[in-house]
Amino acid sequence: MKENSEQSEEVTWREKLRAWWHGDDYVMQHTLKDYAPQPVETEGEGVDEAPKEVPSIDSWSPRRRQVVQKLFGEGFNQPGGEELMKPLVAPLGLNPNMSITELGSGMGGMTRLMARENLWIDAYEPDPELAAASIDLAKSQGVKQRTNIKVGSLDDMNFKRKSVDVFLSKDGLMSVQDKRLLLAKLRAAMKPNGQLMFTDFLLTGSTESRVYEVWWDREPVKPHLLTPEGLQAELESLNFIICYMEDVTHELKSAVIESFANYAEEVKLKGKAVDENEREWAICEGEHWAIRVSAMDANIIRLYRVFCRVVD
Secondary structure: OHHHHHHHHHHHHHHHHHHHHOOOHHHHHHHHHHOOOOOOOOOOOOHHHOOOOOOOOOOOOHHHHHHHHHHHOOOOOOOOHHHHHHHHHHHHOOOOOOOEEEEOOOOOHHHHHHHOOOOOEEEEEOOHHHHHHHHHHHHHOOOHHHEEEEEOOHHHOOOOOOOEEEEEEEOOOOOOOOHHHHHHHHHHHEEEEEEEEEEEEEEOOOOOOHHHHHHHHHOOOOOOOOOHHHHHHHHHHOOOEEEEEEEOHHHHHHHHHHHHHHHHHHHHHHHHHOOHHHHHHHHHHHHHHHHHHHHHHOOOEEEEEEEEEOOO
16 A cells, blocks of 8 residues: 555656646646655656657766756756856955866856856866866857866865865765865865865755655765764864855755746747657656755755865
């Protein structure tokens, strides 16, 4: 009976997403709010409805990159675009003489934002598909000469001592296994008066909860999270001066809902001009973000924006 109940709830979730697809952004908003995740089962749909390419969040395939840019904007693989990047860049007083390094740069949205301001940036991205896409975008937007985009695991990063003025990261540190080691490397690499600005998911609830288990299981790259207290202790032990640590979960959640609502409205206007395969990819991405938002709403994880300085 329990198994049948879970299957029934899953059908309800899929139907809600399909309702969103047809333009009901109210349904999408409340699904994100109320969704209690369950393991996804393959639907027994007819042959005519089978997608041309099976949707997946396990890699950044060309088809996935194409669809997420329709959802989140050209050149972006996450919700919020430049609007969520500007609060990271604005307080830093950046100028072309600074050495700037971005960690986990994704499709390069923040890299390009800074490059357009005549800044020079080293950017590291663990996923080769995203790194390649960010290089192509930098070329097409005429800022490639100001960017140095490299593929590399953030767990294996090494930097020259006292060589970097600013480290930046937007949601790029979640999968780093040894956060203390990375922070220690950043601290050693920072010049006097250096700055560290980043957003990261922090653990604020129980790892024994069902919501946490489903969220962790469904993340394609497994998360390794500190608590807010743990992060503060690590930063202070490395002699970082913490200017602020603020919960900005509401900003990300609003961006998620707005992105899918806007896309649903666009699809509603286009009607049959959007093919079935794109529909399936968008629903897959919607499930991925709904599970994340569910974990945020349950206070299992929260997104924090952290700004630190060093004086020596």
